[in-house]
Amino acid sequence: MKQNRLQSINDNTWKQKWASYKRNPFSLLLFILVLFATSITILTMTFLVGYILIKGIPYVTPDIFSWNYTSENVSFMPAIVNTLILVIGALLLAAPLGIFAAIYLVEYAKRGNKLVSIVRVTAETLSGIPSIVFGLFGMLFFVTALHFGYSLLAGIFTVAIMILPLIMRTTEEALKSVPDIYREGSFGLGAGKLRTVSCIVLPAAVPGILAGIILSVGRVVGETAALVYTAGTVAEFPKGIFSSGRSLSVHMYALSREGLHTDQAYATAVMLLLMVLFINWFSTKMASKITRK
Amino acid sequence: MEGVFLIAALTSILSVFLICLFLFVNGIPGMAKIGVFNFLLGTEWAPTDSPASFGIFPMILGSLYVTAGAIIIGVSIGLFTAIFLAKFCPERIHRVLKPAVDILAGIPSVVYGFFGIVVMVPFVRNYFGGSGSSILTASVLLGIMILPTIIGVAESAIRAVPESYYEGALALGATHERGVFFAVLPAATSGIMAGVVLGIGRAIGETMAVILVAGNQARMPTGVLGGIRTLTANIVLEMGYAADLHREALIATGVVLFVFILMINLLFSLLKRRQAR
Numbered sequence: 309m310k311q312n313r314l315q316s317i318n319d320n321t322w323k324q325k326w327a328s329y330k331r332n333p334f335s336l337l338l339f340i341l342v343l344f345a346t347s348i349t350i351l352t353m354t355f356l357v358g359y360i361l362i363k364g365i366p367y368v369t370p371d372i373f374s375w376n377y378t379s380e381n382v383s384f385m386p387a388i389v390n391t392l393i394l395v396i397g398a399l400l401l402a403a404p405l406g407i408f409a410a411i412y413l414v415e416y417a418k419r420g421n422k423l424v425s426i427v428r429v430t431a432e433t434l435s436g437i438p439s440i441v442f443g444l445f446g447m448l449f450f451v452t453a454l455h456f457g458y459s460l461l462a463g464i465f466t467v468a469i470m471i472l473p474l475i476m477r478t479t480e481e482a483l484k485s486v487p488d489i490y491r492e493g494s495f496g497l498g499a500g501k502l503r504t505v506s507c508i509v510l511p512a513a514v515p516g517i518l519a520g521i522i523l524s525v526g527r528v529v530g531e532t533a534a535l536v537y538t539a540g541t542v543a544e545f546p547k548g549i550f551s552s553g554r555s556l557s558v559h560m561y562a563l564s565r566e567g568l569h570t571d572q573a574y575a576t577a578v579m580l581l582l583m584v585l586f587i588n589w590f591s592t593k594m595a596s597k598i599t600r601k
Numbered sequence: 602m603e604g605v606f607l608i609a610a611l612t613s614i615l616s617v618f619l620i621c622l623f624l625f626v627n628g629i630p631g632m633a634k635i636g637v638f639n640f641l642l643g644t645e646w647a648p649t650d651s652p653a654s655f656g657i658f659p660m661i662l663g664s665l666y667v668t669a670g671a672i673i674i675g676v677s678i679g680l681f682t683a684i685f686l687a688k689f690c691p692e693r694i695h696r697v698l699k700p701a702v703d704i705l706a707g708i709p710s711v712v713y714g715f716f717g718i719v720v721m722v723p724f725v726r727n728y729f730g731g732s733g734s735s736i737l738t739a740s741v742l743l744g745i746m747i748l749p750t751i752i753g754v755a756e757s758a759i760r761a762v763p764e765s766y767y768e769g770a771l772a773l774g775a776t777h778e779r780g781v782f783f784a785v786l787p788a789a790t791s792g793i794m795a796g797v798v799l800g801i802g803r804a805i806g807e808t809m810a811v812i813l814v815a816g817n818q819a820r821m822p823t824g825v826l827g828g829i830r831t832l833t834a835n836i837v838l839e840m841g842y843a844a845d846l847h848r849e850a851l852i853a854t855g856v857v858l859f860v861f862i863l864m865i866n867l868l869f870s871l872l873k874r875r876q877a878r
Binding site: 352 | 603605611612614617623678680682684685686689700701702704705709710711713714715718719720745748752776777779799802805806807808809812813833837841852858859865869
């Protein structure tokens with residue numbers, strides 16, 4: 309924050325602050341409460357992440373990366389492959405749909421359009437639905453009604469619906485942050501609506517859209533409840549998109565629930581945590597690119 | 602091309618419609634067979650007994666207790682943290698703290714659950730007694746999990762209050778703290794409430810972390826150190842082997858949860874609209 313000299317007249321020294329607190333013990337109490345709560349939040353975060361990393365990293369051995377899953381060597385390699393398949397599949401479905409939907413809402417729909425408000429309300433509803441309800445729906449619709457069976461495909465469709473509102477919202481915000489001057493300039497040069505959107509507006513919004521997509525990758529990686537009864541819990545390599553397979557989070561859940569392989573559960577937790585931390589960092593970096601512009 | 606964009610925009614409507622349709626069509630008949638009152642207010646859940654009884658009242662109470670506990674912990678800590686982030690900390694510290702809070706939001710719920718098993722359950726067992734898997738443990742864990750939601754929404758609500766409120770309070774001789782707590786905070790109430798409601802939604806819908814630390818006994822709650830089963834846990838635990846009426850009862854449990862969530866969503870958007878005004 310820029311502070312000019314006039315403002316710095318109002319700055320208190322520590323001594324002055326302390327004198328003011330002595331006159332107002334209640335203010336001091338509030339200040340202490342605020343500091344206390346913040347330190348609890350930060351300490352909890354560091355303790356949680358630190359505990360899992362410090363206790364878990366020794367268990368990340370070469371064995372756990374082996375290609376074969378056996379009951380003695382609980383490898384998470386198949387689970388990682390399944391997670392990748394789920395992420396890629398869900399993005400292939402949800403990213404174009406979400407981006408196109410956002411383009412319609414921002415660039416094409418007219419103000420006060422009834423349809424737009426319905427789309428907004430349903431997208432908001434979708435983002436509030438807990439993942440277990442998505443799991444139930446996926447089981448009833450994709451697994452049973454469409455006869456996919458417990459399969460990666462059913463899992464892909466289920467998580468795709470889950471991340472759709474997230475991609476829609478972030479893309480909308482990214483498109484809105486593109487200044488109207490870009491559009492006007494493009495129209496002024498004689499470009500049509502579609503050309504303006506695809507060649508001028510979209511490229512300018514790419515970092516924001518990417519940030520949203522990366523965030524939704526994080527959601528898929530962390531997802532458990534929606535996948536247990538759609539993608540299933542088979543711990544081996546999938547034979548194809550129609551065979552069942554557990555993602556890394558489901559693997560983690562199964563291990564912690566059984567309580568037999570705590571070491572491997574630690575290693576899986578480390579893996580999940582590192583993935584999510586990396587995804588977070590990457591997404592923030594992308595998002596800061598648009599704010600700088 | 603506009604047609605393609607329009608169709609894409611319609612998918613979210615289609616999804617919500619399909620979710621409602623499939624949940625209600627599969628859940629309502631089971632609920633009707635059991636009897637709506639027997640189902641919602643029955644205190645005994647014994648799906649494998651004969652005659653089986655399907656009362657989900659213990660699970661409804663379980664969800665409510667755990668959520669209430671999470672809100673008490675999450676809101677008190679989260680609100681004060683949000684106040685610190687919005688009004689107390691210099692820009693330089695904010696640049697470090699905000700990503701730290703975001704990390705908390707990104708950690709998957711199974712990892713929270715695992716942390717609960719290896720750290721919190723033994724802690725509660727050793728220092729408070731009981732088996733450790735309890736309402737208390739689940740509440741604290743959920744409270745931590747909803748922190749980033751509450752902090753995020755509350756911080757932006759506080760920041761949205763015009764600076765003149767704060768300046769006016771200072772000009773009348775209030776200290777910084779009094780200005781923030783008694784002039785700015787009341788003006789941000791509806792935004793903060795929206796954050797709390799969002800937190801309630803998160804807590805009630807949370808599944809995996811709760812299963813791992815709450816004990817999952819399908820009986821009426823016996824106290825804060827006793828175990829409990831939530832609606833979400835009930836679905837995940839038994840869906841794997843359930844058949845016939847049992848399965849329908851579990852889907853109906855999902856319907857009850859879904860209706861709860863819809864009501865919470867409605868409340869949230871009402872509060873949001875009030876804040877915008």
